[in-house]
Amino acid sequence: MATTAQQQGSFEGTLRSAKTSMVFSETLQLAIDSFRASKVRSLLTMLGMIIGSASIVLVVTVGLTGKQYAIQTISSLGPNLVEMQYSGGTTIGPNNTSTPDYMTREDEDAVREAVPGIAYSSPMLETHAAISMGEGRTKDALLLGVSPQYKDVRNLAVVAGRFFDDQDAIAHEKVCVLIEPFAKALYGSAQNAVGQTFTIVGIPFTVVGVAKLRITDFGQSELSDQTALIPYPVARYFTGRDDVKEIFFTMRDPMDVTSGADKITRIIQSRHKPTSVYKAQTLVDVLEVMGQIATSLTYVLTAAAFITLVVSGVGIMNSMLANVSARIREIGIRKALGATRREVRMQFLTEAVTLSLGGGLIGTLLGLALPLSISFLTPFHIPVSPWSAVIALSTSTLVGVIFGTVPANRAAALDPVETLKYE
Structure with missing residues (x-):
């Protein structure tokens, strides 16, 4: 009896399902x-x-x-970038004179030894000077003294020639890399600029390459349309000091950018006066916004x-x-x-x-x-x-x-x- 009831229930369920399917098919038609x-x-x-x-x-x-x-666009300014900046603070020198407590190349070396995961780094010395191309032709320029790794830090594309290397920096070679708009303004094209010579404060420099950002930065980086990049040791000729206001670090893993920035800040802060202020800027917050x-x-x-x-x-x-x-x-x-x-x-x-x-x-x-x-x-x-x-x-x-x-x-x-x- 139970089996018969189950079979009848199954049959009724099948019948209802078939009827529903027929009704829906008819309705759709x-x-x-x-x-x-x-x-x-x-x-x-x-x-x-x-x-x-x-x-x-x-x-x-x-x-x-x-x-x-x-x-x-933002990432093109430097993937996984940590930019350390001096924000304030002084040291007391001889005769009670106070001088800015800038960062140094030793700070950069200390960070690279203590913080794992850093792929590239570069200090930056910034100064303005007039370059002379002979026959009374001069042009104001922004000179940035950087290391050869700056190319990777800022994700630059070399469009002509080459970027100066470690050997150039060690030998204090008077070479420079022009930003593409500056090369075109001075010599008509990037290719024409390579091999040209000009002088800065009487010192001759040879253009070995022309570079550009891979994507426009909308004025958000330190690079302008009148920028010339020169080896950091050579840039010291114009400042007379080894002080650094900015040091760039690039982390290998983007997940390490935030923690790396905190470690870098602590290390640099520990090497200077407690009252000195150093800030780390990253693209993480900008990307999130x-x-x-x-x-x-x-x-x-x-x-x-x-x-x-x-x-x-x-x-x-x-x-x-x-x-x-x-x-x-x-x-x-x-x-x-x-x-x-x-x-x-x-x-x-x-x-x-x-x-x-x-x-x-x-x-x-x-x-x-x-x-x-x-x-x-x-x-x-x-x-x-x-x-x-x-x-x-x-x-x-x-x-x-x-x-x-x-x-x-x-x-x-x-x-x-x-x-x-x-x-």
């Missing part, structure tokens, strides 16, 4: 037939959903692209796209209400033939969701097509988030359900006797 009967109205109703869904995908894509570009700005902007623009979807949802509801009014007699005939209120409600709700989801699908495909085409046809890579498609389609479905409920309930509540009298 009725929705498709309704769209075919009024193609223009259906397309116009879907237009708002198409625009809204495409907007969501494109807005998220623009936000991701902007975030990626901002991060690449840029990411937050890009994300916030994406949220705002996505909210605007959601408004478009809501407005299109109102359009779907109005269209479906008009559709119910135009099909009152059809609804009465279906009810007379045995259709339940639930089946009528499901029919019109399915039509609304199909309209909304169809528009969302078309809009999502159009929104994805643009960035994917750019990535495929050009060398530019446009990041595309699959979540933007999921959000667009989910929102389209939700809008169809919400704004299709009222027309569906109105159709289901119609009295079959009254509907059959309707002309």
Whole structure:
């Protein structure tokens, strides 16, 4: 007996499942037939959903692209960079004279010995001088005395010639590397600049290379369009001191930047007066802020796209209400033939969701097509988030359900006797 009851229950469950499948299939077919009967109205109703869904995908894509570009731009100033700066404090010398408590090359060496994970480092001496190219031609320049590792610290690209090396620094060779805009201003092109000679305070210098930042820094680094880089030991000729206001360190692992900055600060601080102030600047905070700005902007623009979807949802509801009014007699005939209120409600709700989801699908495909085409046809890579498609389609479905409920309930509540009298 128990076995027979179980078999009967299983049979009834299978029957219910088959009936549900048949009802849904019939309902979907009725929705498709309704769209075919009024193609223009259906397309116009879907237009708002198409625009809204495409907007969501494109807005998220623009936000991701902007975030990626901002991060690449900032990172180009020096990947994993820790910039130590002297901020204040003095030492008392002979005759009670106070002098700034600058950092030294010994501080740099001490840090490199004590802090693991440092890939490159470079001190920087900064001074301004006029360079003379003969025949009375002079040009003001920003001279930066740096080590050969400065090229890697600042992620410079050498566009002509070479960067000076350790041998040049040890031998105090009078060589320099010009920043590309300066080389073009002086000699017309980067290639023409290599091998040229000019003098600074009567000392002849030979241009051995021309370099540039890989991505524009928007004025955020110490490099200007009139910069000449020279070996640090040679730069001391112009200052007469071994004091350093800035030392750059590059960590191998970006995860070590924050902890490395703290260690570097403690070591340098311990080698100077307690009242002296040294600050470590990193790109971590800047990158986080840029990411937050890009994300916030994406949220705002996505909210605007959601408004478009809501407005299109109102359009779907109005269209479906008009559709119910135009099909009152059809609804009465279906009810007379045995259709339940639930089946009528499901029919019109399915039509609304199909309209909304169809528009969302078309809009999502159009929104994805643009960035994917750019990535495929050009060398530019446009990041595309699959979540933007999921959000667009989910929102389209939700809008169809919400704004299709009222027309569906109105159709289901119609009295079959009254509907059959309707002309």
